[in-house]
Structure formats: C-alpha cells, structure tokens
Amino acid sequence: MSEGTARSAPGSIHRIAIHARDGGERITCRRIFRRSSTVINKIVLDLETQKDFAEVGGRSRHHLLRVSLAGIYSYRDNRFQVFGERDLHKLGEILTMADQVIGYNIKQFDYAVLRPYLNFSVAELPTLDLLEEVEKVLGHRISLNAIASATLNEQKTGTGLNAIKLWRNSQIDELKAYCLNDVKLTKDVYDFAMRNQKLLYKDFFETKEIPLRLTEPEPRGNVTVQESLF
Secondary structure (H helix, E strand, O other), X not given: OEEEOOOOXXXXXXXXXXXXXXXXXXXXXXXXXXXXXXXXXXXXXXEEEOOOHHHHOOOOOHXXXXXXXXXEEEOOOOEEEEEEHXXXXXXXXXXXXOOEEEEOXXXXXXXXXXXXXOOOOHHHOOEEEHHHHHHHHXXXXXXXXXHHHHHHOOXXXXXXXXXXXXXXXXXXXXXXXXXXXXXXHHHHHHHHHXXXXXXXXXXXXXXXXXXXXXXXXXXXXXXXXXXXXX
C-alpha cells in the first residue's frame, strides 16, 4: 500500500491517494480531509429515467429503470449541472463530497435508481428529503407539484413519463431543460422552507401550512472516494 499527502490552505481540500491490491485487483481510493470553510456544500438532486415501472415489473424495481439524465444545483458553486448515464461516476464523486444532498422523494426514488451506478452506499450521504419532512407533519405524501403550486405559484413543466418520451425521441436539449427545471423547483421550495420554516399546499380550495424545522447542515469531516476497482 502506498500513500501520499499534500498540504492545503484553510478552506481547501486535502487529498491522500491510497493504492492497494486485493486478490490481484487494484483498488484506488482518495481519502479526502476537508478543512473548515464558510461555504456549506449543499447539492440539490433530481434525475430522469429511461424506462417506467410498467416496463421493469413494478415499483420495487428501481434498479432497472436506468438513468437518462441527472441534474444538480450546487450552492457552493452557484451553478446547475447535468450528467448523462456515462458520467454518473462524476456525479457520485460530487455527492460523496456534499455536506448535504437535497431532493424531493430522493431516498425512495432517486437514490434507488442511482444505486447500481455507485460504488458506495447512498445511506452514508447526509440527506434532506423534503417529501419525508412533509410526510412527518401531514401523515401522508403530497407531490412536489402540489407544494410548488401553492408555495411558489409555479409548476413542473411536464411529468416523468413525458421525460421518458423525450429520451426515446432523442430530444436531449428538451430533456435537460425539463430535468433542470425540476432541480430549480426543488431548490426554490427548499429555499422557501429554510427562510420561512414552512411550506404551503392546497387542501381542496383552502391553502394550508406545513410547519417545518429545518437547519443548516454541519460541514462533514473526511470522506473516502473509491475511484476504480481495477
């Protein structure tokens, strides 16, 4: 096993490369130590799939849906990014470095779809699932569209099934726009909830509040990123 270190300035990343062999296979990892920084590294995540549940045998088979595109917003970098299926290893590295990953139904859907592409457990990621927070208060689930409509007076630009059609028709620019709109909608809902500690929804014709208790995440310590198994 070999190991190298490098000094880093405050607020930067300190990487150590580790090489080892296990049963003849080379494993390359990076152990990453992050020093204190004033910028919390929060990532908003949403993804689209190539298939729907009817095609893969039911709602318990997320791992067969396959990712068409994944979109993120980085609070640290103040930018949106899109990743195709071939680039999901890059997304995985970004997620392992996040102080918090934010999404809507992210634990039961997005993470479950992503799992076959990642060489680490998504359960290790510090995650805020806004749907989970809403369900704790209401006792039932409610769509992102319903929350965004009442809270922001905005709506999704399509549905997951529409996104699959865009993928199959090779309308990649339109698919990117749809995916990033969902990322932005989730970000805006999260920002509202952080500012006001509540979200809104419509119960028939009455607008009601969902009280929330959200706090900023703590910066993470060190993480290990596995880059290659061979």
